[in-house]
Amino acid sequence: MFGWNGKVASIDLTERKIDVIPLGKAILHDYLGGRGLGVKFIFDLVKPGTDALSPENVLVIAAGPLTGTTCPTSGRFAAVSKSPLTGTIFDSNSGGDFGPELKFAGFDGLVLYGKAEKPVYIQIVDDEISIEEANYLWGKNTREVTRELSKMGKVACIGRAGEKGVRFANIMNGYTHTCGRGGLGAVMGSKNLKAIVVKGKKRMQVFDRERYKKYFQDIMRLLVASPVSSKGLSEYGTAVLVNLINYMKILPTANFRLSHFHLAEEISGEKINSTFAIRKAPCYACPIACKREVKDTRMEIPEYETISMFGSSCRISSIQTVMKANRLCNEYGMDTITAGSTIACYLELTGKQPEEEELLRWVELIGERKDIGQELSEGSVRYALAHNKPGLSMQVKGLELPGYDPRGVLGLALGYATSNRGGCHLRAYMIGPEIFGKPKLVNRLSFSGKSGLVQVIQNLFTAVDSLAVCKFALFSVGEEEWANILSAVTGIDFVSESLLEIGERIWNIERLFNIREKFNSKDDTLPERFFQEDGGVNGRNINKEEFLATLLEYYRFRGWDSTGIPTKEKLEQLNIGIC
Amino acid sequence: MWREISKFGKKMVECGLTHSHFGNISVRIGNKLIITRSGSMLDEIDENMVVEVDLDKPSSFDTLASSETIVHRQIYKETSGLAIIHAHSPFAIVQSMISNSDLLVPTDCESKYFLHEIPIISGGVGSKELAQNAANALKDHKGAIIKEHGSIAIGKIVEEAFVTICSIEHACRVKYFADLILRKRDRSK
Numbered sequence: 001m002f003g004w005n006g007k008v009a010s011i012d013l014t015e016r017k018i019d020v021i022p023l024g025k026a027i028l029h030d031y032l033g034g035r036g037l038g039v040k041f042i043f044d045l046v047k048p049g050t051d052a053l054s055p056e057n058v059l060v061i062a063a064g065p066l067t068g069t070t071c072p073t074s075g076r077f078a079a080v081s082k083s084p085l086t087g088t089i090f091d092s093n094s095g096g097d098f099g100p101e102l103k104f105a106g107f108d109g110l111v112l113y114g115k116a117e118k119p120v121y122i123q124i125v126d127d128e129i130s131i132e133e134a135n136y137l138w139g140k141n142t143r144e145v146t147r148e149l150s151k152m153g154k155v156a157c158i159g160r161a162g163e164k165g166v167r168f169a170n171i172m173n174g175y176t177h178t179c180g181r182g183g184l185g186a187v188m189g190s191k192n193l194k195a196i197v198v199k200g201k202k203r204m205q206v207f208d209r210e211r212y213k214k215y216f217q218d219i220m221r222l223l224v225a226s227p228v229s230s231k232g233l234s235e236y237g238t239a240v241l242v243n244l245i246n247y248m249k250i251l252p253t254a255n256f257r258l259s260h261f262h263l264a265e266e267i268s269g270e271k272i273n274s275t276f277a278i279r280k281a282p283c284y285a286c287p288i289a290c291k292r293e294v295k296d297t298r299m300e301i302p303e304y305e306t307i308s309m310f311g312s313s314c315r316i317s318s319i320q321t322v323m324k325a326n327r328l329c330n331e332y333g334m335d336t337i338t339a340g341s342t343i344a345c346y347l348e349l350t351g352k353q354p355e356e357e358e359l360l361r362w363v364e365l366i367g368e369r370k371d372i373g374q375e376l377s378e379g380s381v382r383y384a385l386a387h388n389k390p391g392l393s394m395q396v397k398g399l400e401l402p403g404y405d406p407r408g409v410l411g412l413a414l415g416y417a418t419s420n421r422g423g424c425h426l427r428a429y430m431i432g433p434e435i436f437g438k439p440k441l442v443n444r445l446s447f448s449g450k451s452g453l454v455q456v457i458q459n460l461f462t463a464v465d466s467l468a469v470c471k472f473a474l475f476s477v478g479e480e481e482w483a484n485i486l487s488a489v490t491g492i493d494f495v496s497e498s499l500l501e502i503g504e505r506i507w508n509i510e511r512l513f514n515i516r517e518k519f520n521s522k523d524d525t526l527p528e529r530f531f532q533e534d535g536g537v538n539g540r541n542i543n544k545e546e547f548l549a550t551l552l553e554y555y556r557f558r559g560w561d562s563t564g565i566p567t568k569e570k571l572e573q574l575n576i577g578i579c
Numbered sequence: 580m581w582r583e584i585s586k587f588g589k590k591m592v593e594c595g596l597t598h599s600h601f602g603n604i605s606v607r608i609g610n611k612l613i614i615t616r617s618g619s620m621l622d623e624i625d626e627n628m629v630v631e632v633d634l635d636k637p638s639s640f641d642t643l644a645s646s647e648t649i650v651h652r653q654i655y656k657e658t659s660g661l662a663i664i665h666a667h668s669p670f671a672i673v674q675s676m677i678s679n680s681d682l683l684v685p686t687d688c689e690s691k692y693f694l695h696e697i698p699i700i701s702g703g704v705g706s707k708e709l710a711q712n713a714a715n716a717l718k719d720h721k722g723a724i725i726k727e728h729g730s731i732a733i734g735k736i737v738e739e740a741f742v743t744i745c746s747i748e749h750a751c752r753v754k755y756f757a758d759l760i761l762r763k764r765d766r767s768k
Contacts, residue, residue, distance in 0.1 A: 225646055225704035227617060232642030240639040247640075269639050436642060437618020440600060441628070 002207040003065035003490035004028050005108050008037075009129055011122065013191050014055060014114030018129050023108060029492060030575065033064035033108055034468030035091040036506045038080025041111055042089055043509050048516045052084035052183075053165060053190040055115035061102070061156070061196070062109030064468035068100035068204040068284075071485055072219050072477075073470035075100050075284025082517075083182035084190075085167040085338070085379050086398035086422045089513040092170075092184050093426075093465050095283030095291070096177030098198065101154040105200030116192040123152060124198040134194040138163065141331040142172040145195055153199030159333030162189035164369045166377040168338035172330060176291070176300045177283070180335045181399065182421060207491030215485040219477050223287055226476035228436050233290040233472055236269030238304035241403070241431075243268045245308070248435060248444075249538045250408035252401070253312040255344035256394045256529060259405040259537045263317035267307050271319055276301075288472055302326035302336070305425075308403030309340025314347060314359060321356040325363050332367030338379055339366060341400035345380040345392050346372070397422035397514075397523050407530055407540040409434045411442065411450040414550055417524045418454065420510035426471060428457040438475045447546050451554040459503035466506060505574040508558075508566050512576075521564035524551055580606050580613050581629045587741045588621030591666055596748060597621060601667040602729070603645035606737060607655045610634045614644045614651060646705040650731070653710035658717050660733030664740040667729040670751035675699050675726045683724060683750070686757050690750035694721060697747055701726040722747050 006028075010019045023037075031040045038060035045058045059081045066074040077099030083090035102110075106127045116131070119138040123130050137145050142159040149155045155173060162169035162185035169185030170178045179185070188194075206212045223229050232240040245251045246264035253261040265271060272278070278301065282289035292301040302310075302322055310316060310325045329336045343362055347354065354362070365373025375383050380393035380400055394401045399422025406413035411430035419427040433453065434444035442449065460479055464471060467482060479496040486494045514523075531544045552562060559570035571577075584604045591597050591604075602621050605614035611631050615621065619628040630643045634655055641648055651663050674683055683697040698716040700723050702709025713731055716723040722732035722743040730747045734740035 221703060224706060227644065227646050227648065227705060228642045230705070231637060231649075232639060235637065236639055240642055243639045244643060433618075437600075437616055439618070441616060441618035 002205055003069075003486070004033065005103060005106050007107060008062070008109040008111055009107055009124075010111045011129070011131070012114045013112065013116040013120065013131070013193060016116070016131050018131070021111075028065070030502065030505060032463065032466035032502055033067070034062050034076065034078040034466040035080060035093065035462060036466030036502065037062045037109055038078050038091055039089060039506050039509050039513075042080050042082065043513050045111070045113070046082050050082060052082045052087065052187060055113070055191065057082050057113075057187055057190070059112040059184065059187050059191070060109060061112070063099040063103050064466055065486060065490055066467045066469055068103035069206060069489055070285055071216065071469065071489070072223060073283070073286050073288065073473045074467070075286060076468040076470060077102065078465060078468055079171055079179040079184045081184050081187045083184070083421070084165070084186050085183040087517055088397055088421055088519065089510050090182035090184065090421050091465065092179035092181055093468065094171075094173060094177050094179045095286070095470060096174035097284040098154045098156045098173040098177070099468065100284045101198045101200055103200070103204055104202045105198050106202055110196070112191065112193065114191065119192050119194050121149065121157075121195040121197060122193065124196070124200075125153070126200050126202070137194045142333045143175060143331055146172070146175050149195055149197045153197045155195055155197050157195035157333075158185040158188050159331060159367070161332040161334045161367045161377075162186055163194075164377075165189060166332075166334055166366060166369060167379050168335040170333045170335055172333050176281070176293075176330055178330070178335070181337065181424065183335075185333045206489050208488045211488035212485065215481065215488055219473070219481050219485065220287065222476040222481065223473065226438070228438060228475040229288050229472060233288050236273060237290045237292045237301055239269035239272055239301065239307060241269075241304040242307055243270065244435065245304075245404065246312075248408060250405040251312050252308055252394075252403055252405050254315055255313055255341070255348045255392065256401070256405060256527075257348070257537070259408060259540075261312035261315075264312060266317040267311040267319045267322055272301055275319065283470070286470065288470070290472060299323060299327060300330065305402045306336035306340065309337050309344065310359070313340055313344040315353060316356070316359060318356060321359060324360055328360060328363045328367065334367055337402050338400045339363060341394060342366075342376050342380040342383060345384055345394065346376060348392050349384065349387055349389055391528055394527050394529070395423050396526060397519065399423045401527075404431060405537065406526060407537060407542055409444045410447050410542070411444065411454055413526060413530070413542055413547070414447070414450050414454045414554060415458070417526055417547075417551065418458070418554060420507065420514060426461065428454050428461055429471060429474070430454065430457065432475060436475060439478065445540075447550040451550050452557050455554060455557045456500065458507055459500045461503070462506045463499045463503035466502065501574070505576060508571065508574055508576060511566060515565060521551075524564060580608065581624060581626045583737050584613070584615060584629060585624035587664065587737045588615070588624045590741065591664070591744070592620075592622035594745065596666040596668045596744060597729070598667070603647050603651075603665050604737065605645075605651045605663050607634065607661045612651060612655060614648055616643050617645050649705055649707065650710045650713050653714040654717055654733060657714040658733055660717065660735070660740075662734045662737040662740045663731065664737065664744050665729060665731045666744050666748075668744065668748040668751070670755055671724045671730040671747055672727060673755060674751040675724045675728070683754070685750035685754060687750060687753040690746055690753070693746050694743070694750060696720070697750065698723045699726055700724070704728070724751075
């Protein structure tokens with residue numbers, strides 16, 4: 001078998017039982033790996049109504065068929081589970097070098113369930129897996145744990161936030177790479193699983209080296225030709241977006257009450273580059289190298305989303321403060337978008353404006369689940385609801401919105417509303433076509449044509465998450481190139497259409513999981529703030545009638561009924577054997 | 580300034596010098612350049628479809644600009660041009676593929692007078708190599724052909740660059756048909 005190892009390890013933490021499960025070609029062909037494989041396992045193994053933080057929840061860690069090859073941006077893997085933050089199915093994609101190492105050890109994935117009696121970590125050395133005592137690591141944050149365990153291999157771990165059940169706790173790997181957003185670190189913590197350490201000697205073989213070489217060069221050529229990947233992300237990291245998004249007047253400011261921050265320049269990519277000596281810290285096999293850190297201190301440069309949430313949304317104009325908040329979140333293992341957005345919600349609700357020290361103290365209190373941090377660690381939805389102000393939580397399906405005001409990017413608005421994991425930009429990054437003109441510039445202030453476009457891009461992103469390669473490469477590289485290189489690696493013929501169909505299959509299973517958890521079309525919406533007709537922000541608001549008409553059209557494109565439920569015909573077409 | 584760019588963008592598409600969202604146009608104003616955005620169509624340019632970037636230092640706004648911004652920037656730095664047009668004109672591309680030389684000598688009277696000779700340069704899309712080769716070529720030529728890619732021309736105003744782009748395409752088209760007929764005639768002898 002090329003591309004895959006053909007097996008996952010199933011680990012029962014309650015019984016300390018480890019089984020190796022072979023994977024047939026059919027499941028690998030239909031779901032690829034990464035997000036797809038994880039979603040398939042979670043749908044099959046997690047019963048409806050399961051408490052996300054109970055031993056019955058399952059956590060899947062999975063790499064894809066391209067992970068661990070030399071294919072550009074292929075250092076990725078996914079963690080998939082039921083989210084304690086949203087209650088939806090949830091996949092988190094991460095870079096770094098943990099995913100490739102898992103492949104080198106001989107596994108495509110790990111299926112983790114039950115709950116260890118005491119804190120443990122899992123050690124994998126090539127084909128050998130053991131469960132080790134981790135009392136001495138419990139209570140430590142991610143930097144210390146990673147440092148402690150990294151002599152034994154690549155480390156994925158949780159910090160104190162994951163141990164304490166912060167609903168947006170991350171799984172961290174390689175110090176700064178995150179499986180972020182939905183609180184899968186808390187799922188790991190609920191299983192008393194502190195870390196996974198993996199080391200492998202194997203190297204991934206490619207089926208057809210000649211074709212692989214050609215397709216590799218095709219991808220590299222496209223990455224170089226695109227200014228977004230070769231200049232923007234490479235020169236500034238994702239912080240390249242701060243000035244651009246502010247210029248477009250879609251930078252969330254003061255918890256989305258405004259969409260333009262007059263001090264944005266102070267937290268921009270340009271400001272970072274002129275203030276610090278920067279060095280690149282790329283993920284495995286990534287020529288884009290958007291991940292960066294300060295040369296001397298190795299302090300990580302925050303991502304755009306982090307800057308927008310801790311910066312403009314909390315009205316903080318000190319990049320140093322944002323960097324410290326980011327570092328704290330990485331230390332505790334917490335999602336920066338939800339942490340920043342929840343604090344922004346708290347600021348609006350209380351009318352406070354934080355000083356630097358105060359903001360950092362709140363972040364720390366969230367990580368410790370102490371004082372006000374106890375409430376905020378539940379996320380903005382639960383916090384705002386507890387204070388009878390649900391409208392102040394800027395979220396979809398319980399997940400806080402990232403750094404783009406949907407009133408000025410209507411395709412993304414539809415993408416937020418229909419995302420299976422809640423308010424997320426990465427299910428269909430419409431900033432590509434609506435701002436960067438990739439693959440084609442479309443009118444960002446119109447819903448026209450967006451329903452079809454959004455669902456195709458959602459399918460493509462789902463497939464890409466399952467390969468598993470980086471979504472940033474999609475600014476330059478399309479489904480055709482990915483299908484070509486996947487065919488060369490695996491020896492199985494994939495074409496653009498088959499990749500998109502795989503993405504659609506996975507998307508529909510995610511939808512079915514959420515329907516099983518009682519989500520319905522009423523959840524495919526946006527916070528009321530965006531529909532308000534009082535002039536909106538910068539004269540923009542979203543016309544609800546138009547939005548609902550576009551949503552219906554989206555359902556039709558998806559082959560779902562008017563209530564957003566996949567039809568029997570659609571499921572049969574996608575070879576999903578559940579009705 | 581976007582109106583000037585828009586006017587000649589439309590003309591380029593009408594004349595078949597470029598299609599879809601290929602090609603780009605820029606104008607230099609002091610140490611700034613206004614350039615068409617990546618992914619825009621040249622016959623649909625409005626004020627939102629151009630972006631202003633610095634001539635000297637790249638910024639985050641480069642990511643919105645045409646992927647050939649690096650080439651435009653280098654040309655402005657090394658020539659006196661104040662406007663640049665890049666087209667994916669078909670006969671220029673064909674000639675670059677069949678020519679064995681790095682100079683194309685026009686065969687028609689007007690092009691001989693106007694262009695003298697047209698350099699054929701190489702380099703990948705948006706690459707430093709192409710940027711430098713184009714800047715070198717345009718120091719002493721009005722326009723150049725980029726191998727397998729299209730044509731590029733400078734002017735003091737957009738119209739002047741447009742005239743050169745049209746001339747290059749005209750020269751390539753005439754030469755193509757003339758060579759074709761001459762080859763046929765040679766074969767029949």
